[in-house]
Amino acid sequence: MNYQAIRAAVENPLLSAFSGLSPAVPVYFDNITAAPPNTTTEYVRVNVTFGITNEPTLTSSVDNARGAIVIRIFTEKGRGPARNQTLLTTAVNVLETLNDTAKTTSGVFFRVGEINGPTFSSTEAAPHFVGRIDTSYVATVLS
Amino acid sequence: MAKRDIKFLVNDIKQATVQAAQEAAVDIMNSLAEAGPVWTGRFSSAWYAVPEGGSPGGARAEGKVYKYDRRNVPATRFKTGTLYRIVNGMDYAAQAQDLDPFDPRKELTTGTIRPDKLRRGQRPTNGLRGELLDGVDSNRATAPLDWYMTYINGGALNRDLGRGAKRGFGTFKPRGFG
Numbered sequence: 001m002n003y004q005a006i007r008a009a010v011e012n013p014l015l016s017a018f019s020g021l022s023p024a025v026p027v028y029f030d031n032i033t034a035a036p037p038n039t040t041t042e043y044v045r046v047n048v049t050f051g052i053t054n055e056p057t058l059t060s061s062v063d064n065a066r067g068a069i070v071i072r073i074f075t076e077k078g079r080g081p082a083r084n085q086t087l088l089t090t091a092v093n094v095l096e097t098l099n100d101t102a103k104t105t106s107g108v109f110f111r112v113g114e115i116n117g118p119t120f121s122s123t124e125a126a127p128h129f130v131g132r133i134d135t136s137y138v139a140t141v142l143s
Numbered sequence: 144m145a146k147r148d149i150k151f152l153v154n155d156i157k158q159a160t161v162q163a164a165q166e167a168a169v170d171i172m173n174s175l176a177e178a179g180p181v182w183t184g185r186f187s188s189a190w191y192a193v194p195e196g197g198s199p200g201g202a203r204a205e206g207k208v209y210k211y212d213r214r215n216v217p218a219t220r221f222k223t224g225t226l227y228r229i230v231n232g233m234d235y236a237a238q239a240q241d242l243d244p245f246d247p248r249k250e251l252t253t254g255t256i257r258p259d260k261l262r263r264g265q266r267p268t269n270g271l272r273g274e275l276l277d278g279v280d281s282n283r284a285t286a287p288l289d290w291y292m293t294y295i296n297g298g299a300l301n302r303d304l305g306r307g308a309k310r311g312f313g314t315f316k317p318r319g320f321g
Contacts, residue, residue, distance in 0.1 A: 028247075030288075045247060047289045051297015068296035070241075070289045113296065121244040130244040134289075136296030 002108075006065055006139040007048050009108040013094045014071075018044055018087075025087060042075045042128075044087065064140040069095070069112065074128040081120055084131040088118050095135060109140045155315065161221045163311030165213050168192040170307035171229055171300065172211040178294050179239060180286040181208050186239050189232040192216050199232030240291040245272055 011029055018025040027044045050067040071091045075084040095112050103109045113136035122129045176187035188209035191199035203209060221227060230236070237243040250271060272288060287293070294300055 049287070049289055049293040049297065051293050051299055052302065055298055055302075066296070066298035068289060068292040070292055127246070128244075132244075134292050134296070 001053055001063060001065065002141045003050065003065070005108050005141060006050075006067075006110070009110045009139060010048055010069060010094075010098065010137070011046065013097065014044075014046055014091065017090050017094050021087075021090065042073075042083065042087070044091070045072045045074070046070075047072075063142075064138060066136065066138050068134060069137055070132070070134040073131040075131070077122050077127055077129045079129070081129065081131070084120065084129055085118070088131045088133060091133065104142065106142050109142055110137060111139075112137045159312050159315035161218050161311075162314050163308040164192075164221050164227070165216045165218060165307075166311035167304045167307030168216045168227075168229060169211050169213055170303040172215065174299055174303050175229070175231075175291075175294060176209050176211065178286065178290050178299075180290075182285070184208060186231065186233050186236070189236070190229060191232055192221075192227050192229050194221070195226045195228065197227075199230050201232050239286075241289050242291070247272055 015027050018027045025042055025044055027046060029046050030048065047070040048067065049070075050065055053065045055064065055066065071088075073084050073087045073091070075087065092115060095115060098110050098112055101110070115133050115135045117133035118131045119133075120129065120131050172190040172192070175190050179187060181187050184205040184207050185202035188203040188205065189199065189201060190209075190211070193199055203215075231240070233239070238245070248271065
């Protein structure tokens with residue numbers, strides 16, 4: 001099992017998509033300093049988690065893993081949902097692209113499930129407006 | 144040749160279905176209790192299977208990870224509708240399930256675990272959400288970030304549902320056929 005390859009399969013395209021925006025939006029993955037120091041800077045947090053590995057009934061391959069992807073978009077509070085939704089669209093487009101990627105003979109075959117959300121929220125304590133989506137995934141390591 | 148009105152067989156199947164739902168609910172609630180945060184044990188004891196529109200109760204116990212059995216899921220729960228939900232009754236449940244918004248930069252309170260309470264690990268000093276230290280005997284006072292969505296989406300829910308339902312349907316005994 002190559003967990004790093006699975007993680008990279010989803011993290012790399014997300015990082016590329018948000019880095020390619022103008023201005024670029026910082027993305028924070030697991031085990032990285034939680035957020036930028038400026039309280040109003042917009043940013044993205046991506047949490048990729050692993051559930052069951054090598055579930056025997058999933059496919060004929062035993063080298064597979066299931067898990068969850070949770071993406072939180074932090075934008076400035078009090079300025080409406082438009083910017084947050086624009087960034088959410090970027091994230092959803094990446095997930096949809098993953099599902100459109102053809103299966104090859106090597107690497108990681110990655111499929112996400114239905115996308116829940118977006119849900120929007122904010123708290124008095126938090127200086128951001130938060131948009132959140134989550135989905136399941138199934139990844140098979142082919143090489 | 145044994146003969147019996149089909150309506151009795153339908154009742155037998157209904158009974159087995161209820162038992163399957165009960166067994167699955169018990170497995171799911173035990174997994175949620177185990178996967179989630181256990182600071183005092185109250186959250187882990189507050190999972191309920193409720194029919195649509197129903198309300199969960201509060202904490203059942205504290206001091207340890209709660210262990211569910213079929214007494215926590217009475218068969219009558221499954222007779223008022225075809226849909227039921229497994230929900231946590233604590234008022235901070237959405238926060239504990241990482242469904243409420245949070246500020247990732249906000250340091251968690253470390254607090255002091257009372258000696259008579261469950262010592263389920265530690266939060267690191269100045270720790271942030273999702274950061275946890277291994278505690279004594281792999282205990283922990285919080286849970287990994289997005290533990291709930293991982294349980295839902297990572298295959299464990301399907302596994303528990305399948306195992307529990309299989310056990311419940313295993314009790315199916317058509318009566319009156321010989």
